[in-house]
């Protein structure tokens with residue numbers, strides 16, 4: 001990481017009214033950074049809005065005349081200042097929480113008696129923040145420069161937060177028969193068409209204070225202020241493309257989901273808009289359709305699954321597959337742990353993958369029950385294997401965001417390891433960044449309790465969501481698992497750079513680094529080079545049936 005940070009001397013803005021304290025910070029940090037000062041929040045805002053040199057960090061005293069630190073934190077949101085990490089300087093411990101909530105990154109306590117610690121925290125805040133900026137470059141679709149799905153979802157959340165009372169629509173736009181256009185015009189021309197369309201969509205959502213993202217190849221998603229009448233709009237849109245870009249013969253379908261309840265998750269909103277979008281037949285004269293609640297009933301399979309769930313659970317139609325994770329630090333690889341992945345062997349539909357039912361069960365508030373079942377089965381398996389004398393390895397269990405909404409998870413796990421007499425160090429809990437959008441204080445509290453009991457915390461799918469600095473610096477965790485998409489995109493240099501940066505972050509935070517979705521030897525070698533210690537993926541093994549995994553551990557062959 002030093003290569004990134006050392007190239008230029010960065011500037012720190014110290015906002016502090018006491019000259020003596022300014023001087024002390026200059027003394028501590030001056031050799032490494034340029035220090036500029038302001039004596040209150042107002043001056044700081046002036047500095048931020050007029051200074052032409054980029055400021056890498058703000059160190060903010062809370063007690064100041066004219067405009068104090070808290071007021072400054074509140075105020076800065078109103079200005080269009082690119083976010084800068086802020087370390088709050090305080091002598092009052094109880095102010096830490098409220099300043100964190102207002103967006104501060106870290107705290108330093110007064111008086112300044114540990115210069116080395118101050119230096120280290122300043123360096124860390126800047127390094128992590130700059131890496132986050134680099135990571136966030138992945139937020140846009142390369143071809144069209146609209147948001148990718150994950151970032152789109154994050155921004156939807158932000159828009160909702162800022163405008164809780166404004167009516168919004170979430171729309172999915174499908175470019176009909178895009179495959180055919182692709183074949184007729186060729187890749188280059190159809191890329192161009194996609195770009196034109198994306199540009200027009202950007203212009204259109206801007207009018208309604210919205211955002212655009214790309215959902216898949218030929219689907220776009222939009223989120224903007226509610227529109228009463230789409231008919232004219234669509235007409236305009238067609239005319240524009242035809243007149244301006246000479247694009248004819250391209251048809252669109254627009255699925256519209258009017259947001260009535262902002263508590264409904266974005267994934268569900270997208271699914272609903274897409275559902276109606278896909279319902280518009282290719283031959284119909286209608287180009288758009290508005291979702292209404294009865295459409296959901298069309299999704300018969302989903303309803304059936306929800307209906308069947310309790311019986312299926314009782315009848316043990318759910319089973320656990322184990323996918324081994326290999327430690328690849330040394331030249332001799334070995335299985336260091338596994339991930340438990342649930343499968344539904346439905347009496348009528350056969351094997352159903354979690355991709356279909358996890359989201360659904362989450363949406364219907366049933367996931368807790370399933371997770372609890374999976375956790376118990378996996379811990380029971382560990383206990384059985386241990387009893388049979390094979391050398392067991394830790395198992396990672398998936399934890400849904402919903403499982404973490406309160407701390408009942410702590411007693412669930414405490415009870416389970418007690419019941420089956422399994423050491424908690426064998427249990428890793430995979431949580432995703434999205435869990436960190438819940439109530440942070442409560443989440444940290446829950447995680448700390450779990451860790452105190454010996455359970456390990458693994459951040460799953462890292463980099464897929466909005467990798468906020470807060471997640472890394474405020475959630476205590478032991479293992480960082482890179483999202484599969486990064487491995488998928490390794491051919492791209494920018495992605496490769498990010499893989500490397502994530503490795504550097506993990507090294508810096510001293511956590512174990514895992515990559516999943518590794519399918520080829522090339523991927524494996526490259527990841528090893530960057531220092532990835534644990535590898536999960538088809539290259540080594542698909543998720544295995546319980547018995548197969550047991551054999552792999554040496555269960556029957558008795559090698560261990």
Ligand code: C2E
Pocket residue numbers: 323340341342353354355358367370371374398399400460461516517518519536537538539542543
């Ligand atoms: P995940 O936690 O990211 O799990 C990894 C997924 O990637 C698994 O899909 C696994 O089979 C797949 N995978 C592993 N290696 C490779 C590879 O080399 N290439 C490719 N293409 N895929 C690979 P799976 O089993 O279908 O699970 C999908 C998702 O469902 C999981 O994603 C997880 O979010 C969720 N899930 C699975 N089991 C549970 C569970 O018990 N509880 C909860 N809450 N969620 C679960």
Ligand code: CA
Pocket residue numbers: 339398430460
């Ligand atoms: Ca997982």
Ligand code: CA
Pocket residue numbers: 460461481483484516
């Ligand atoms: Ca994952």
